Amino acid sequence: MNSPACIVVVNWNGADDTIRCLRSLEPVRSSACMVLVVDNGSDDGSAARIRSACPGTEVLELPLNIGYGAGCNAGFRRAEELGARTMIFLNNDTLVDPSFAMALLLVLSEDPTAGMAVPKILYADRPGTIWYAGGEVNLGCGLVQHTGIRRNDGPGYSRPGHTGYATGCCFAMRTRDFRAVGGFDEGFGMYAEDVDLSLRVRQLGLSIEYEPSSVVLHRVSASYRGRPLRKLWLRSKGILRLLRKHGSWMGMLMFLLLEPFRLVRGAASMAALSVTEVLHSTRCREEGGAV
Template sequence: MEPAVFIILLNWNGKEDTLACLGSLQRLDYPSYRILVADNGSMDGSVEAIRSAFPGVRVVENGANLGFAGGNNIAIRQALQDGADYVLLLNNDTEADPGFLSRLVEAAESDPNIGIAGSKIYYYSEPKRLWYAGGSVNLWKGDTHHIGENQLDGGQYDEAKDTDYVSGCAMLIKRQVIEDIGLLDERMFLYYEDSDYCMRARQQGYRVVYIPSSIVWHKVSGTTGKIKDLQLFYGTRNMLLFEKRNAGLPKLLVFLPYYFGKFIAYNAVVALVQGQTARARVILKAAYEGLVR
């Protein structure tokens, strides 16, 4: 019997994207999956529309915007309680190739040490332009970035391989990993949760792998693209949280002057010079919270 996979979509006022994503998942060729939609207190009629269009999909109503980590964690707990062998986190603003889940499970089942597997991800608006083809982490500078981003796919990233992190846009996680290292870090709310989770898994000896035969298309920034201050705050704050947890003392001692000097002070001064006082306050508040949390 095939392992049971629970696909989790997190929705926050993204009704049309979520309905389109659910439509694409109806075409999957994998025989043993269920879908949970975790709704973060949407006010756009999402819950009613999803239940009407897809009565077989379970909607978990979180009642408030708990962020990426908090919203997904509730659904992950439910999936484990219902017998999931794997949990797949999938952005609601994606559409999936029919074979994407089969390829991920096949890879994960090939080696008991593989704990997390991720897809090759394209821009939805440009179906052959890459958004993610592996993840790279530089703990000396706090940099995490997608390998291959914005490149046209000419087969240059068609080799399955270990990678520093898998994007939470399409992340398959073995049950054993969750039982060993726990859930996503809810302090982060938004951004760096996926990188942090993969780092924690790797520290416990699990492999994190990129599987290019598994394909997803992403409508980039479908949810957060409209909320620039939110992006700035959590991206800035969580960079420091991520480093404090994962870097180790030597790398942290190199990172901190870079972060507070070049990243915080420079960007705050530039914002003030440009008359963007509110932006400068967001940067400084993010740095303070990252330091004290």
């Protein structure tokens, strides 16, 4: 991590999450790694609260909520002004391992063909369970999915290597590559803009590298708690826009045909996980242990 790096965190009315994230970043912050919060037009006093709780953090206040991708692009421009040569985009509803940044930035410094570096991401409330261990994308059949999602962490998810796409939850890039690819397509909403960016990075002849020694905990969908139907609608809309943009009409048809089955499978997996948690909690109480 010899060149200046900047960790960009986008906030919208989420000061509590953002402050927790920034405090987990304290061991990472140094003269070689700055932290920038982009406040995306919050109307709840977030910017002032973040400045008060984390006085060493630069806050870029935007007048309106311009969306996640546009907020990241604004953060990129400010990071370049501050002299950053590499960036890590990080969701505000995350907690990080102290070595997470070094591991990602080493990938970029040691491999000139790597365009993006991504960590292993675990559920914050189930830190032994995978949320993201790489990504699989197949435009021809409309498939976009995380590798290992809702599975127990283990050796199979601890091997570094190429992967299909980076998640916007956390990834590292060189500023020159982000500029060359044109940044995020601001026409996307909350979903699939990261897959689109990844595909354009791959079109430049660069790879996306999964680095499992970098670990992030994610409080999944903090922005849409209690609104699962809205999340589902936005995700489907984003993927259909992605398939249309990249000219995969067959993929659009296959996505519409197969998505109901994928949703049922995902719901069954989540239900099984919930039952396991309840049984574990009950057993711990019966044994007088901690839950």
